[in-house]
Amino acid sequence: MSDLATFIRSLPKAELHVHLEGCITPEQLVAIGRRNGVDLFESVAAARAAYEVSSLEDFLKIFAKASKVLLHADDFAEVASTYFDNAAADGVRHVELMFDPQAHTPRGVALETVLEGLARAQRDASGNGLSVMFIANFMRERDEEEALELLASLAAYRSHIVAIGIDSAESGHPPRKFTRLFQKARAMGLKCVAHAGFEGPAKDIEEAIDLLKVDRVDHGNRVYEVPELARRLGDAGTAVTVCPCAEAQLGVVASLAEHPVRRMLADGMRASLHSDDPAWFGAITENYIALARAGALTRSEVLQLVRNSFTTSFLPASSLRHHLEELKAQAEGG
Ligand SMILES: [Zn+2]
Numbered sequence: 001m002s003d004l005a006t007f008i009r010s011l012p013k014a015e016l017h018v019h020l021e022g023c024i025t026p027e028q029l030v031a032i033g034r035r036n037g038v039d040l041f042e043s044v045a046a047a048r049a050a051y052e053v054s055s056l057e058d059f060l061k062i063f064a065k066a067s068k069v070l071l072h073a074d075d076f077a078e079v080a081s082t083y084f085d086n087a088a089a090d091g092v093r094h095v096e097l098m099f100d101p102q103a104h105t106p107r108g109v110a111l112e113t114v115l116e117g118l119a120r121a122q123r124d125a126s127g128n129g130l131s132v133m134f135i136a137n138f139m140r141e142r143d144e145e146e147a148l149e150l151l152a153s154l155a156a157y158r159s160h161i162v163a164i165g166i167d168s169a170e171s172g173h174p175p176r177k178f179t180r181l182f183q184k185a186r187a188m189g190l191k192c193v194a195h196a197g198f199e200g201p202a203k204d205i206e207e208a209i210d211l212l213k214v215d216r217v218d219h220g221n222r223v224y225e226v227p228e229l230a231r232r233l234g235d236a237g238t239a240v241t242v243c244p245c246a247e248a249q250l251g252v253v254a255s256l257a258e259h260p261v262r263r264m265l266a267d268g269m270r271a272s273l274h275s276d277d278p279a280w281f282g283a284i285t286e287n288y289i290a291l292a293r294a295g296a297l298t299r300s301e302v303l304q305l306v307r308n309s310f311t312t313s314f315l316p317a318s319s320l321r322h323h324l325e326e327l328k329a330q331a332e333g334g
Contacts, residue, residue: 008288008302012093012326014309015274015284017218017241019137019167020076020099020118021067022277023083026051032078033069040065051280056199056250059280060168067103076117077124083278084125084132090285093323094313095125098135098165101150102142111150115157122160133162133314135193138181140166140173147181155188162314163191165218170200175207182212191215191314193241197222198252202229215239216312220269221247224260234267239312243276244291256294265304272309303331 024032026047033040041047053059070076080097087095097118104114122132136154138147154161164185166178175194182192194208198219205223208214216239223230223240233240242261247253253260264271273291275284282290288305291297297305310323 004292004297004299004302005289007299008292009091009285011091011302011306011330012323013091013284013306014094014096014272014313014315014323015087015092016096016216016272016309016313017243017274017276018083018087018095018097018284019063019277020080020083020097021063021070021103022275023079023279024066024069025082025279028079028082029066029069032075036069036071036075038069038071040069053280054249054251056169056252059250059277063277064103067100068107070104071109071113073113073117073120076114077120078117080118080121081124084121084128084130086278086283088125088128088130090283092130092284093326094131094133094310094315094319096133096135096162096314098137098167100137100139100167101154102139102146105150111153111157115160119160131315131319134160135163135165136161137165137167137195138178139168140175140177140195141169144178144181147178148184151181151184151188158188158190161190163193163215165193165195165214166212167195167218170195170198170204174200175204176211179211182214186213193218195219198247199250202226205229205233209233209238215314216241219243219247219252220264221253221260223269224263230267233269234264237268237270239308240264240269240271241274241312242271243274243281243287245281245287246276248290249281256291257296259291259294259296261291261305262296262301265301270308270312272305272312274309303327 195218196208197205
């Protein structure tokens, strides 16, 4: 196992499913909160205790609370830059960072402020050899009209944004609610992703593919509840971004050992592993190692997952080739 952990650490990776707001550490929550006069917790220990969650509902509550400390471009830049630095040290070469405009704009934080901070962190990261793209996610519990208005505002920042997605509360908010939003986004040349089949039913995965025409499914852990759908995704080689630690901790998969990701790979889905919210569930490498420790990954599966993280990214062909060559050299040498 230690050999496998060393192998995992040595490989270059792409992180395709990570939320900016999920990168706010308890330390940042307290420090940025104090700086901005948004004192949510008296101490880092109290914030850390509040981060102990075991359901999506509780997680979304603390996620929304933590987001409230972000007010200025500096705050967004600080949280993103800290994550980028940690990711680069963790072997990550390319990040597609999700952020939720609706975690901020309803509080009076301008989209421009959010994007200014993110763009600054993106520039700093590229100086350190890490390529960064952004995915604007819309919250499933909010209405499509608001999302459409925000999408129109995001057009001004089109060069920074590679894709849109949907996330947050799944139950009672099916993907079909956002069909027009995704149509418009595709017309703008944006790629599309969607959280689906995490807490909500497997049918959401089908809607995300058929109605939203997504390039990737985020989570998708409930796909095997409909065997025909799983077969279809396997045959199509659908890209699925899996976040094992979040899925196990929030109880949407029974345990790490029983995680469906190896079955996804065996059936032809192009699955890859990600951190989701590293301040809560650990960095990307920790996710690989946790699954490997649970006996749920072999060396060749690790390599396939890492390769999928690049081939299902939105990187241009020339960069993709470069990363795959590096991966091949590292895997053969390691
Ligand atoms: Zn997520």
